[in-house]
């Protein structure tokens with residue numbers, strides 16, 4: 001197989017055995033990471049939990065809940081050393097497609113006000129600001145607002 005084919009990302013359902021790697025990424029990129037229990041609960045609840053692999057290595061993942069034709073993206077993460085190579089956009093596109101296939105009509109997500117990278121990714125994919133959720137996220141100093149963003153599917 002060529003080196004180019006090796007770098008093509010592949011997505012697949014997350015397994016409990018992925019959680020060690022997932023937690024290592026999570027703890028490295030967030031000030032307030034999800035716990036292992038949050039991922040276990042999401043898997044048990046039947047949420048759409050998928051990982052992205054490159055050459056067999058998990059480099060990112062996401063978690064999406066779908067109910068009543070509404071998809072809610074709860075987590076979208078790319079390992080720090082794999083960021084800025086287009087994988088985040090590709091993973092988001094994967095979840096948008098999954099939401100469409102599940103006949104979702106709208107996709108929603110929250111993003112920290114200070115998360116310019118995430119906001120810029122979502123805006124560039126057609127998401128619009130829907131509302132502000134005051135004090136939604138914890139910070140080291142206190143609380144931070146979230147922007148609720150939405151995409152019509």
Ligand SMILES: CC(C)(COP(=O)(O)OP(=O)(O)OC[C@H]1O[C@@H](n2cnc3c(N)ncnc32)[C@H](O)[C@@H]1OP(=O)(O)O)[C@@H](O)C(=O)NCCC(=O)NCCS
Nearest residue numbers: 029076077078083084085086087088089111117118120121
């Ligand atoms: C947000 C995240 C998923 C993006 O993944 P990524 O693989 O780095 O992003 P991509 O390379 O696909 O870039 C997609 C777009 O994001 C934006 N972006 C990515 N990195 C950026 C940076 N350092 N500065 C500004 N914009 C950036 C750009 O709009 C970029 O599009 P462009 O390349 O056409 O300019 C990733 O940075 C991440 O996991 N961050 C930490 C966790 C997080 O914030 N998740 C989202 C929570 S809501």
